[in-house]
Amino acid sequence: MLYDLNIAWSTTTSASDLERTLRFSSQLGYNVVALNHTLDAPLPSHLTNPLPKFSPTNTNSSSTTESRTQRIPTVLRRLTITLSDPSQNPQLPKAAQLYDILALRPQTEKAFQAACLTVSATDISIISLDLTTRLPFYLRPKPCMAAVNRGLRFEICYSRALASGADARARANFIGNVAQLVRATRGRGLVVSSEAVGAMGLRAPADVVNLLAVWGLSTERGGEALRENPRGVVVNEGIKRSGFRGVVDIVAVAERGDGGEERGIGKQRDGKDNKRKNGEGSGGGEGGDQPVSKRQAKKLKAALRKKEVEGKGA
Template sequence: MLYDLNIAWSPSTSAADLERTLRFSSQLGYNVVALNHTLDAPLPSQLTNPLPKFAPANPSSSPSTTHPAKQPNQRLPTVLRRLTINLSDPAQNPQLARAAQLYDILAVRPQTEKAFQAACLTVSATDIGIISLDLATRLPFYLRPKPCMAAVNRGLRFEICYGRALGDGADARARANFIGNVAQLVRATRGRGLVVSSEAVDVLGLRAPADVVNLLAVWGLPAERGMEALGVNPRGVVVNEGIKRSGFRGVVDIVSVAEKSEAEREREKEKEKGKGKEAMVKDNKRKNGEGENVGEGGDQPMSKRQAKKLKAALRKKEVEGKGA
């Protein structure tokens, strides 16, 4: 499966343009996409999710709950909802725990070196899954191997968004910054822990997966790492984010319980039948006064100590009777 975890969305995006973009991404081969809503930290006190909801992809039913399907033969991909927070000061409380209840994926985009260090080293990996970088601009910090690898080892993923550098609106300076930053990020992470997204505003910002892999190979990312950045790594982000929201303490998630085989069911039935026969035999013996010695109540078997006491009492009575 192929993933595109960043399709730009804003309140001004029309439903027709959004649906056209999603259908074209499905035609290009992307199975799962994420609509991205960007906000600045700190988040508002009354946080809401304005992104439209889409039903799970199903070829035989309407793909959208808010937009009627006009072309049933072109189904939409699986659509997730994502929030990206522009973080300038780590002291600002972005309220990540509250935002996680409203969105499927959370990401931070550091704007300063201090925020970048905090995102790599101190921000909890249970709150966010992606560190998104605007590689089309000149970054105010260097992408050094130590913090980048620390973030990768903690389970975070760095996002490369090619839409702003390859779209029609990109200029030469944006492309030069993008190429230099991508090469720097690949060297710092050794090609590990990368997620490639489009950040496309419209249809013209999307590229086929093979084209993206070839471009990244030219800029220093091997082809196998490029395929991981489109498939394995983003899938890990989606799965981990889902477990955080539905699993026990973000670690264990019970998907389904395995059904018993026919052989196991037959064995259980035979055991139940055997137990039932044994119970019937014991009941018959108790009724007929056969089998094990029983106590005064006739419900429990008599122990050896009780039997000895009973014999001693009988002997005592016999002795007393003879003496009288």
């Protein structure tokens, strides 16, 4: 499956343009996309999620050209918080209740250090950077690898650099920042997204991988940035919201049969009891006996020898 976890959305985005962008992303082969809403920290006290909801579509339909044009991929809702001062309280737990994915976009060196080292990985999952601008900090290996080891992912957004209106300075900054980020992370823990405002900002996955290969990221790492890494983000965020502390996830409750026993567990126990009754237990002996220990085996051998000696003497 292919993922694009950043399709830009604002209050001025029309429903027709958004639907056109989603359908075009499905034609390019993306299975899961995320609508991104950007806010500045600190968040308002009465936080709401203005992103539209889309009902899940049937992905088992025939793969004809007509069905692809009518299909909409799975749509998630994401919030990106622009952080300049680490002392600002972004209210991440509160935002996690309203959005599917949370991301931070640091604007200063202190905010970048805090995002990599101190911000809880249970609250955010992506560190997003505007690579078309001159960053006020260096992407050094130590904080970047510390963030990757904590489970965070760095996001590369290509749409602004490939847009027709982008100037040469923005493209130069993007290429230099991508190369610096690839060296700092060794190509690990990267997520490639479009951050496209419209359908013209999207690119096919193969084109994105080829462009990143030119800028220093290997083809294998580029494929992971479109498949495995974003999938891990989506799965982990889902477990955080549906499970208990990201550890226990309740999938389904076992149904009870007529006799009051749970069906799944009761059948397994009955099967084990029947095997023991029929002599098919784990002991492997006749009549389903338990395995004999070495001491008991010696006693049995000694008793047999004693009987043989007594029989010969009689």
